[in-house]
Amino acid sequence: MKKTATDVLPAEGGLGNDPLLSVEDLHVEFATRAGLVKAVNGVSYTLSAGETLAVLGESGSGKSVTAQAIMGILDMPPARIPKGAIRFQGTDLLKLSEEARTQIRGRRIAMIFQDALSALNPVFTVGWQIGEMFRVHQGMSKRDAEKKAVELMDRVRIPAAKQRVHDFPHQFSGGMRQRIMIAMSIALDPEVLIADEPTTALDVTVQAQIMELLAELQRESNMGLILITHDLGVVADVADKIAVMYGGRIVENAPVHDIYRRPAHPYTKGLLESIPRVDLKGQDLYAIKGLPPNLLDMPTGCAFHPRCPYRQDNCVTSVPELYEIDPNRSSACHYWREVLDGTDE
Amino acid sequence: MSDIRPVGPTRAETEQDAAEQVMTVGVPETPLTVEPERKPGKQARPASLWNDAWYDLRRRPLFVLSAVLIAILLVMAVFPGLFSRVNPMDATTCVLSNARQAPSSVHWFGTDNLGCDVYARTIYGARNSIVVGVSTTIVTALFGGLLGLIAGFKSGATDTVLSRTTEIFFAIPQILGALLILSVFGTGNVWTIMLALSVLAWPMTFRIMRAAVITAKNQDYVIAARALGAGSGRIMFRHILPNAVAPVIVIATINLGGFIAAEAALSFLGVGIQSPDISWGLMIDSARDRFLEAFAPLLFPALFLSITVLAFIMLGDAVRDALDPKLR
Known part of the structure; x- marks a missing residue:
């Protein structure tokens, strides 16, 4: 019904047997003054619709860089992808033009960030920012976009959404800001949502609420969710499978129950x-x-x-x-x- | 803390409400605080950076004083007839036998070497100063700002070329450079002065804009905007520019005073505004020979010049304080 400008890209809902998203032998390196930093060294994983994959690892393990490579938001240079493929419903994203990738970003694959305060533009109201998704991607009018923004804020359970659309990011609490970030990312019903440490900047009670919200939204829309985290506790309830990363490699792949009971x-x-x-x-x-x-x-x-x-x-x-x-x-x-x-x- | 009760109003919100109340209760009616009447029951528009800055500015004596001075000067520049019945451009108002009179009830600021009314000339001189100051500021802000935005956003070769170019301009002293440019033009009027000053002054705006853009470019919200599918143009003008423009506004306001002073200096040196056009710098120049006999023709234009420059610099200071949250 919408999304007509994505001709180059795989059809909605995927073609046949291709998984929704698969990362194959991905390598990412950064040319720095001190030398070549090999941040990701041959990472592979797959994600199906409705599935939650938790990517676990400490700082510097390459989990966020992998996600940024999927989104195509790495600064190249200094970053380089010498090897590997990222297939989205069978199409290798790395071979697409920047223009085609911009079409995918936000619309088919979206991302939420760790610190929602810095990820929201301080000079615009939250309604404007959520509405921007509709104005940019669907050419919606200002008024309609704002209406949609209120709907989305309701959907991510922000109380009194109608009164608060005109508020600025700094007027919200941390948990509420992350909800706004989530609202922006799910605005166009993406098929894949990448959450890069979505709860790290929040305190424990709010962490649980945000994870619950993500799980609920996933159930409603059957999107594939990649949850990047360093916190084992956060993912136990929501993830289907876990990929543990260390030093730019995946060291263990397992369904969530097995890994907690018997790590390998x-x-x-x-x-x-x-x-x-x-x-x-x-x-x-x-x-x-x-x-x-x-x-x-x-x-x-x-x-x-x-x-x-x-x-x-x-x-x-x-x-x-x-x-x-x-x-x-x-x-x-x-x-x-x-x-x-x-x-x- | 506020995270524990995500349903109730957040702390920021309550503070906001309190601030709103102070705003509606505690402000006396002055022409500067005219606000549209708020409909009861309708949510008041919360404070953005600009609303905040405006709210903050109105409470600064420095801003109010400079704003009043600048308002008077602007009116003077546009409608000098309101302040002086004598039109100094009319040569018949100058009577040579009245030369170098002391201030009196007829000639408030006395008369100059040619018997012209200094008060009328000072009033009419405001226009050229303001036009040069404002137009130079606009041109440098737009030109330097745009190039700075591009250089900061693109980085790489574009940035290198533009930045090295500005360094060449930085090496040229402003007044000397303008003197050279104007003597090449041969004629000094407001537009050639504006051009000469702009050519030399845009690199300053460029640098400030570039630095601000580089800071804004690496903020998470710009990366987030990209991750959510915003294109380059949109990121540059919608996400980076509004966050980088504040320092440019500040420096532009402060520079405005400097440009006015530079115009006076160039006119004083004889390459700026030319007689019979009126300029404060020109008036100071022609009064300086007979200064010991008649101080008024020199004192009053110099005083107006100083006050004007001071007013703009004070305005710039106030704007900077209001736009920089760290100084609050």
């Missing part, structure tokens, strides 16, 4: 053990030893080996491939069996 990579295991638990009150909290890898000077072999309790000699020399554990799971550890067994109670 020492890094994932370390992350899970670092979560404070009530039943272990009084004991020392576990922490993964050492520091995240320096992307300018990656360790040889497995990037995690300097910090790994399961390390053997060959970890230092040979890079582990992603071993398939079962059809839904994989782990990039030579000794995944030992790790799995070690957590088997």
Whole structure:
């Protein structure tokens, strides 16, 4: 009914068997003064409609850079994508023109950011900013766009939306601002929504509300959701599957239940053990030893080996491939069996 | 804190309401605070950066004083006849035998070397000063601002070429450069002066705009706008420009006073406004030889010049304070 200008692009709803979005062997590097920073080294994942994929990893693991590559908002240069493909319903986004990508951004694939205060333009009202989506992409009149903005603000459960459309971002609380950001991103019913640490800047009670809202919106529209986070607790309830990233690689892929019960990579295991638990009150909290890898000077072999309790000699020399554990799971550890067994109670 | 109760009014909102009340209750009626009547029950429009700045400005004595002075000067420039019944452009009003009279009830500021009324000439001199100041400011703000926006947004080679170009202009002292340009033109009038000053002054606006754009460009909301499908033009003019324009407005206001002073200096040096046209700089120049015999022909245009320049610089200061939230 709408969206007529997307001729070059895959048809709505996808064609046949192609997954909604698949990232294939993606490499991203940054040319810096200090040298070539390899931020993403061969990341692959797929996302189907209605599915939630949580991408988990610490700062510098490449999770946000992967997302920015999907959106096409990396500054190139300094960034470069020497290898890989990002297929959106079968079409490789990396091969499209900038113009075609602008058509996709916001309309088919949208993104929400960590800090909604800085992601909203301070000089315009929230109604203007939400309405901008309709004015830019659909040429809607100012008045209609504002009406739509109020509807969307209702949809993301902002109380008294009608009175508040003319307010500016700084007049909202953190949670409300993130809701506005979400309203903007879902305005055009995108098929894929990428949420880059959507709750990191919020406090715990609000985090739960925002996650709930995202899950609800996803159920309503059957969009694919990529949830980027460093917080294991946030994703447990909403994610279907999890990809754990370390040093620009995916180290473990698994359905959400398996990963919490039986991690198959020492890094994932370390992350899970670092979560404070009530039943272990009084004991020392576990922490993964050492520091995240320096992307300018990656360790040889497995990037995690300097910090790994399961390390053997060959970890230092040979890079582990992603071993398939079962059809839904994989782990990039030579000794995944030992790790799995070690957590088997 | 406010996150715990996302349903109620946020703190910012309550503060806003309080500010709104102060605004409607505590402000005495002055011509500067005329506001459209708010309909009861309708939500008051909340404060944007500009509304905030305006609200803030109206409370600054510095702003009120300079605004009043500038308003008077503008009226003087447009309708000098309102202030003086004598038209100094009419040569018959100058009587040579009245030369160098002291201020009196007939000639409020005395008369000059040719017996012309200094008061009338000072009033009529405002126009040229204001025209040069305002037009130079507009031209430099538009030209320098636009190039600065492009350079800051595009970066890379475009930026390098433009930035190095401005550095060449920075190396030229303003008055000397303008002197050179005007002597090439051969004729000094408001438009050639405007041109000469603009050529030398746009790099300043360029730099400020460029810096502001670079700051704004890397803000999350610009990246977010891109991620939500805004094109380059839209990002540049809708998202970056409104966030980068404040420092340019400030510097433009402050520069305006400087341009007026520069016009007077050029006219004083003989390459600016030419007689029989009237300019404060020209008046000061012609009065300086006989200064010891008659101080009035020099004092009054100099006084008007100083007050005008001061008024614009004070305005610029007030605007800067109002637009820079960190100084609040």
